[in-house]
Amino acid sequence: MAENKVVKILIVDDDPNMRDTLTDVLELDGFVVKSAASGKEGLEKLKAENPTMLILDLQLPDIAGLELCQIIRKDPEFAAIPILMLTGRFIQADDKVSGLDLGADEYLVKPVNPPELVLRIKNLLRRCGVV
Numbered sequence: 001m002a003e004n005k006v007v008k009i010l011i012v013d014d015d016p017n018m019r020d021t022l023t024d025v026l027e028l029d030g031f032v033v034k035s036a037a038s039g040k041e042g043l044e045k046l047k048a049e050n051p052t053m054l055i056l057d058l059q060l061p062d063i064a065g066l067e068l069c070q071i072i073r074k075d076p077e078f079a080a081i082p083i084l085m086l087t088g089r090f091i092q093a094d095d096k097v098s099g100l101d102l103g104a105d106e107y108l109v110k111p112v113n114p115p116e117l118v119l120r121i122k123n124l125l126r127r128c129g130v131v
Helices: 016-028 039-049 065-074 093-101 114-127
Strands: 008-012 032-036 053-057 083-087 106-109
Touching: 008 016, 008 039, 016 032, 016 114, 032 039, 039 053, 039 065, 053 065, 053 114, 065 083, 083 114, 106 114
Parallel strands: 008 032, 008 053, 053 083, 083 106
Antiparallel strands: none
C-alpha cells in the first residue's frame, strides 16, 4: 500500500480457507490483518485490536453478519468504522440494499477477485476519510 498510515483490517469469517486467502491477498498489499472465526470473537477483537476497517461474512455461526453490523453501528466507539460485507451465496438486489441499509459500506459476493477486493478496500477507505 502506498499510503504511510498503517491500515489494520479485521476479517470476521468462519471459513478458515477464506480467512487465509483474504489475509494473504491483503498482506501482500501492505495491510495489517487480524481475523476472527465468529461474531462474538469478532466483537472481542474489534475492541482489542481497534482495526481501521472490517470485512464481515454474511453467514457466521453465532451472530449473522448483518446483526453484527447493526451491533457495531450502535456502538459510538466503532459506529464510523468502514465495513465491507462478503457473502458466498447468491443475493438479490434487495439483499444488498438491506445490507447497506443496516450499516455495511460496501458489499461483495464470493469468490472475490483479489485485485478488485484491494481496489474496493482502498476506495472505501478513501471515501470514509481513513487514508
